[in-house]
Amino acid sequence: MSENNRDGKRTARERLAVEREKQRAADRRRRTLIVGASVVCVLGLAAVAGVVAANAGKDKGSDNAGPVVAPSGAQGKDSLAVPVGGDGAKSALTVWEDFRCPACRSFETAYRPVLHQLTDAGKLRIEYHLVRLIDGNLGGSGSLRAGNAAACAQDAGKFRDYHDVLYENQPEERDDAFGDDTRLIALAGKVGGLDTPAFRKCVKDGTHNSWVDKSHKAFQAGGFGGTPTVLFGGRNIYQDRSMTPAKLKQMVEAADGR
Numbered sequence: 001m002s003e004n005n006r007d008g009k010r011t012a013r014e015r016l017a018v019e020r021e022k023q024r025a026a027d028r029r030r031r032t033l034i035v036g037a038s039v040v041c042v043l044g045l046a047a048v049a050g051v052v053a054a055n056a057g058k059d060k061g062s063d064n065a066g067p068v069v070a071p072s073g074a075q076g077k078d079s080l081a082v083p084v085g086g087d088g089a090k091s092a093l094t095v096w097e098d099f100r101c102p103a104c105r106s107f108e109t110a111y112r113p114v115l116h117q118l119t120d121a122g123k124l125r126i127e128y129h130l131v132r133l134i135d136g137n138l139g140g141s142g143s144l145r146a147g148n149a150a151a152c153a154q155d156a157g158k159f160r161d162y163h164d165v166l167y168e169n170q171p172e173e174r175d176d177a178f179g180d181d182t183r184l185i186a187l188a189g190k191v192g193g194l195d196t197p198a199f200r201k202c203v204k205d206g207t208h209n210s211w212v213d214k215s216h217k218a219f220q221a222g223g224f225g226g227t228p229t230v231l232f233g234g235r236n237i238y239q240d241r242s243m244t245p246a247k248l249k250q251m252v253e254a255a256d257g258r
Helices: 003-037 049-054 102-120 133-138 142-155 159-168 181-188 197-205 209-221 245-256
Strands: 082-084 091-097 124-130 229-232
Touching (some): 091 102, 133 142, 142 197, 142 209, 181 197
Parallel strands (some): 091 124
16 A cells, blocks of 8 residues: 555544544533523523413413512512521521422522521521512413412411422423412422411412512512522522532531631
């Protein structure tokens, strides 16, 4: 074989190797984008017109014109925050969540043990704000109805437990199962003492629907990009890739100084 032929084949192999590496790099970038897109429930997905159309007619209470009734113990501006933890805690966490949002469930699953530990110890106070982002993006009323039911649980002094049960039993994002009041009432059976006539009436009547809507409007006015938005010291720590439950615990305990 001539030297020229050998050089030609070697060059062809090198070009092929370069092209394969380019393809692998493109595949890696594509996977990163796919993973990144699932990290947060983002505003503006209503462009998925087919999904919205498929859910048309299911949105009970989306334009609810009833009075704004804040749940018992709600605090903050316009009484839009549901507090968990003592008023004397030196650290506060502000959480904007949607019960249909998969990223919110991921946050709660990962951070729940630490959040419970810190709030129970009086070191952290959490202010939960409920929004209905997925209802707007994909249609339906599950975010609204679950938010109302959670507010009804707050009336009964059972917000945290019911909040956790909702995330533990969250349906697929496109499944509007939380739009069914009977489903929400059935889940209340997992929280001791919550499934009462008063709770059932509150859920079925949509007592706090307008309050959830008002909270969602405050979320939009705040310019937040998606859920969960988790603010600690004014900074969205959910966007901090280096943040972990252990790191958050260290920050809270350092501020507590005990």
